[in-house]
Amino acid sequence: MSNASPSASGKPGRQQVFIIIVLLVVGAIVGAMILRSGPTKPAGGDSHGHEESAKAGDDGHGHAEEAGAHAEEAAPKGPHGGQLFTEGDFALELLLAEEGGEPRFKAWLVDKAQPMPLAGTAVALTLTRPNGDEQEIVLRPVNGVLTSAQTVAEPHIFEASVAVQTPKESYLFSFSQQEGKVAMTDAQIQAASITLDTSVPATIRSALQFPGEIKFNEDRTAHIVPRVLGVVESVSANLGQQVKKGQVLAVISSAAVSETRSELQAAQRRRELAQTTYEREQSLWQQKISPEQDVLQARQALREAEITVANATQKLQTLGASTHSGALGRLELRAPFDGMVVEKHIALGEAVKEDASVFTLSDLSSVWAELSVAARDLQQVRVGERVVVRAGASDAVANGTVSYVGSLIGEQTRTAPARVVLPNPQGAWRPGLFVTVEVLAAEKASAVTVAAAALQTLDDQPVVFLKVPGGFVPQPVQTGRSDGKRVEIVRGLKPGASVAAAGSFVVKSEQGKSSATHTH
Known part of the structure; x- marks a missing residue:
């Protein structure tokens, strides 16, 4: 028998088995990570979501993919200058264009680099303003371009969601529009002495305000005229001097006065003679010396002399001259x-x-505090209504009542005159002083009010500057009653909103600088 080595037998060694096991484990981990990460999402606009259904020809198992949010520092622009949103081969270009002074949205749809037919497509936007108001906008084909039927009111500051429906797909995008926002940090707000006010319910005693002017009380004003030709002999009164009733202001030498006074003195002498004659004739008649006819004639002459004296006296009084004078x-x-x-x-x-x-x-x-009342306000400005008069050049304030309202409307001004009689014991209300006259009305509970200092005007429209993260945005409002301190907001603002109050004009000036470069 012979012994064979492991390599010769064809079986793997321990080291090879270990390497194979490591490779299998690493492969399993990588595969799991790939499966968990899901498919790669395409680059798009500022942020968007996409809902995709199964296409025809698939295996019949439909599925929905929820798109995530994408944030980019600068949104890409389309060929028409609008904001570009993309999802795979699909692209949406959205432009807020101002034509004829009316801002409207326009949209162009592209699929696989080719313009999409508008038939069967729908685009709708939902705009959410900083105050919470929402506006639904639908785009429809106009001259081959999807155009919104609704206009987009200024300011163009809102969060928007865009829903697109094509014959095959549906898309959802979102973006933020911050045109006109005034960027200010908390430190800048404090340095500019801008205070914040919260919109809250309040009870307001409304007051209609009218510009007015202090005038002389014509019932206590006299224009002094000589009434006769003459030459000034002396002047004892000076401009601005306080005088008493009956005090001599000036002396005039007049020939007409001299003639009238001479007539009076002559008439007085004739009356004295007639009086003496009458008394003598009456005595003689009583003594049976002269006839009664002589007494009657003497009495008639006396009566005529008295009439002549009275006539001459009346002439002097008409001229303003006294009956007793040395000259x-x-x-x-x-x-x-x-x-x-x-x-x-x-x-x-x-x-x-x-x-x-x-x-x-x-x-x-x-x-008198005189004011002009427009025809629409005449129902609230009536004789007896309480008013508050405030001086424009000082802190003077006075209370009074309406004493007169004109019955006719001026042809040129289309207003009716009204006046208030003001006591002026200290002389603070000088004629010629411009004032503001507030006609007070009944109290009314208001759901939303802001400080009067919060109201500003932009493009001839009342606005408040709503506090948002990073600064302020102008919010158009419709105002109602006002008591000079708080103003009722009928529309455009909800309770609890924070707005710039004192110092809001600083925010307005900053907003004016940014609006100089305003484009759509």
């Missing part, structure tokens, strides 16, 4: 009431006409 032509211009000289158009030695307004005197202890 016949002296005319004293006196203050008709306590007040201030607010206008002066008279100088020593000046010849003045009878209708010249030489002084304007006004009692400033009360003034």
Whole structure:
């Protein structure tokens, strides 16, 4: 017998068996990892999902694949300048285009690098705004291009999901639009002194606000005129001087006054003579010396003399002259009431006409706040309504009531005049001062209100700047009542939203800088 070696017998050695076992184990592990990882997903847009059904010709076992989310730093652009989303051989180009001032979505579908026919395809978007509002948008063929029937309101800040249905496949994509967002860190917000306010329910006593102006109280304002031709002899009142009722403002020498006063004095002398004659004739008649006819004639002459005196006295009073004066032509211009000289158009030695307004005197202890009321607001602005008047150039505030509302609408302004009488004991309300007149109405509970400082205007539309992570976004709103401190939000904002309040104009200015480069 002979002994054979292991190699000669053809059986593997221990070392070879060990190597084979290791290779089998490694292969099993790699295969398991490949099976668990699933199929490789194609590159797409910002982020998208895809739902795929079994195609015709398969083994009949349909399956659905749930696509994951993809994030890229910059979304690829399509040939039309729109955002490009891809899934395998399928591509969607989506563009927010502004035509005729109306932003609308447009879409182009491509399969295997060839434009897809629009028949049997459907594209729909769901836009979710920062305030939670959602807008459903459907694209339909228009001149060979899928175009949205609905317009997309500014600002274009939203999270969007896009659903695409083709005759064979369905796709789901999503993206984020941040056009117009004002990026600000918490440190920048604090440095700019921007405070935040939360939209909350509140009870608001609404107030209609009207621009107004302080005017003289015309019921306590007098324009002083000489009433006769004359020459100024002296002027004792100065502009801005406070005068008392009856105080002499100026003295004028007038020939007309001299003639009238002469007539009065002559009439007084004739009356004295007639009085003496009547008394003598009456005494003689009582003594049976003269007939009664002489007494009657003397009485008639006395009555006529008295009438002449009364007429001359009335003429002097009409001219504003006193009946007793040392100089016949002296005319004293006196203050008709306590007040201030607010206008002066008279100088020593000046010849003045009878209708010249030489002084304007006004009692400033009360003034008028005049405002113009549009026709639509006349139902709320009525005589007796309570108002608050605020000065535009100071912190002065006064309460009052509407004392007058005009009955006619102006042809040019289409408004009716209204006024409020304001007490002015300290003289704080100066005529010519611009004011804001708030007409107060009944209290009303409002579901959503924000601080008045939060309201700004963009493109002639009221907005608030909604706080979002990383900054603010402009949110258009529809306002309701206001009491000067808080404003009712009828539409566009939900309770609990955080908005920029004091300092919101800083956010608006930053937003204006970014809108200078606004494109779709």
